[in-house]
Amino acid sequence: MILKFNDTIVAPATKLAKQAISIIRLSGPEAFEIVNKIIKKPLQVNNSQQLRKIYEDDQLIDEALLITFVETKSFTGEFVVEINCHGGILLANKILALLIKNGARMALNGEFSQRAFMNGKIDLLQAEGINNLIESRNNLAIKINALNATGSNNQNILKIKENLIDVISKIQTTIDYPEYDDIEGLSPAELAESLAKTKSEVEKIIEVSQRVLKINDGINTLILGEPNVGKSSLLNALLNEDKAIVTDIKGTTRDIIEGQINFDNFSLNLIDTAGIRKTTNKIEKIGIEKSLKLIDTADLILLVVDSLLINQEIYQKIQNKQHIVVVNKAKSLSDTVKTQAKKEYNNIVFINAIDADIEELLQKIKQIWANDDILQAETTIITNIDNIGSLKRAAASLDTAIVNLNSQIGIDIVMVDLYESLNTINTMLGIVDTDEEVINNTFRKYCLGK
Structure with a gap:
């Protein structure tokens, strides 16, 4: 059922910034009439692109391309005018103020989508898809959310x-x-x-x-291990930045450090944790307890070890979780030793984090979370x-x-x-x-x- 709203709303459709073009959108029963008050040549009431000069008190302030939509042909199901004006912040604000002065109301957050929903142009799944499309953090998320936004996936x-x-x-x-x-x-x-x-x-x-869900929200990835095995170096290598402090002093990381890395088909929410060891330091002990609690909520655990010195107590704690044993400082290990280790542990890779030599780890992560088959599933995807x-x-x-x-x-x-x-x-x-x-x-x- 088409509902009729009795007022006309306006808002910037693009960020107000110094740029070539800014877009200002009106939607409502008086969209055409309100715009006509700031131009000399009235708009044709049809679906088209129309070039018009914009005036304030008979003084020319801009020439803009106006895109007009008649009710059922618009996103909101109402009369819509989109003003593509030049992108000065002062100019865009001036045009907004003129439209409000002549009868428009500033739209509330999400009100254009709300009107589209109330007028039967989109359903709630599509509205959610639009929001997720804006928030997409990797290429596969864009593809999935685009299908949801258009209703193709419903x-x-x-x-x-x-x-x-x-x-x-x-x-x-x-x-x-x-x-x-x-x-x-x-x-x-x-x-x-x-x-x-x-x-x-x-x-x-x-x-x-x-x-x-993991594609949109990110895979919670816990970097776990004993002190001084290279957890923070691995975080920095993954993020390609010096986010974590790296020293030879045990217990340097005493709290949670987070970051994010985006792949084509997924994103990792990285969490670097305090090194796990027996300690009498109260602050470090709290950090270690936090680290162990995060095991339960992690989607992926990177157990970082130093040259195959694997702490079996920690290893047993992660057996029921998706995990990769990450052997750091692996330069000195022979191919024979690596081959033997791969026979003992299913998911094991060898890296040198301090040199940002982590390609084997990246390939293993991509292998686990490839998600290449999702778009071929030909079923609706709820996000x-x-x-x-x-x-x-x-x-x-x-x-x-x-x-x-x-x-x-x-x-x-x-x-x-x-x-x-x-x-x-x-x-x-x-x-x-x-x-x-x-x-x-x-x-x-x-x-x-x-």
């Missing part, structure tokens, strides 16, 4: 929703209109089979989406942990409905779980009127009342 969710509505409509029809006894696929076994296929699609989305949780609840409701159908439990009980699943998916999309959708589908597909 088709499987919409298909799942359509299947649910169809099953609910069939059941509701037989309950309310028992004379309609010729509808196919209404036996408990057929309904259970249909719902099982739908549940399988939901689970595929959950599986892929959980992997993608919000709350929405993934919603899909898990929807799958659980579907599973309960299937079990109840197979157990010949009353159909009214099954309907409760089906509506629960449908409502959960609609909430993700920002749709509130589930009953209306079911009613519309019932009449459209099953010709009630002809």
